[in-house]
Amino acid sequence: MLQKDSEEATNILKKGLSYANIFSNKKALISIYNNLGNIYAEKLLYSQALEYYKASYQVLKTICLPSNSLRYRGLICNIIKLSAYLHDEELTREILDNYSFDELGNFICLYQNSEHPAEILANNYGIMGHNGWDYLYY
Numbered sequence: 001m002l003q004k005d006s007e008e009a010t011n012i013l014k015k016g017l018s019y020a021n022i023f024s025n026k027k028a029l030i031s032i033y034n035n036l037g038n039i040y041a042e043k044l045l046y047s048q049a050l051e052y053y054k055a056s057y058q059v060l061k062t063i064c065l066p067s068n069s070l071r072y073r074g075l076i077c078n079i080i081k082l083s084a085y086l087h088d089e090e091l092t093r094e095i096l097d098n099y100s101f102d103e104l105g106n107f108i109c110l111y112q113n114s115e116h117p118a119e120i121l122a123n124n125y126g127i128m129g130h131n132g133w134d135y136l137y138y
Helices: 006-022 026-042 046-063 066-085 089-099 102-112
Strands: 126-130 133-137
Touching: 006 026, 026 046, 026 066, 046 066, 046 089, 066 089, 066 102, 089 102
Parallel strands: none
Antiparallel strands: 126 133
């Protein structure tokens, strides 16, 4: 949907956001905020994207211990990419203190020194499920 009509996707996600709030569905809130951040990142509106990622992270902290964060590594990397690129050292440090894993250091170095905003979208990290197995990709 994002590639076809980001405005429509944004509207649908914001409607879903209101339902997720009504029903206190924290996992849905995390996903919706992350997807809204992805839309704004695709539009190269990085400050707005980071605000949605931060909202997702605030919810994440209430339901997910760092030891159980594997499922949310894609979100954590999205936050790291933009906080490093936008030089939000406080947020970067908080993520590293709470949800660090080996690959994050590489992400930070790559994006802090990035001279081309398009590089932000070039690398991704996350979990992909297939036939009952979860695979890390990056």
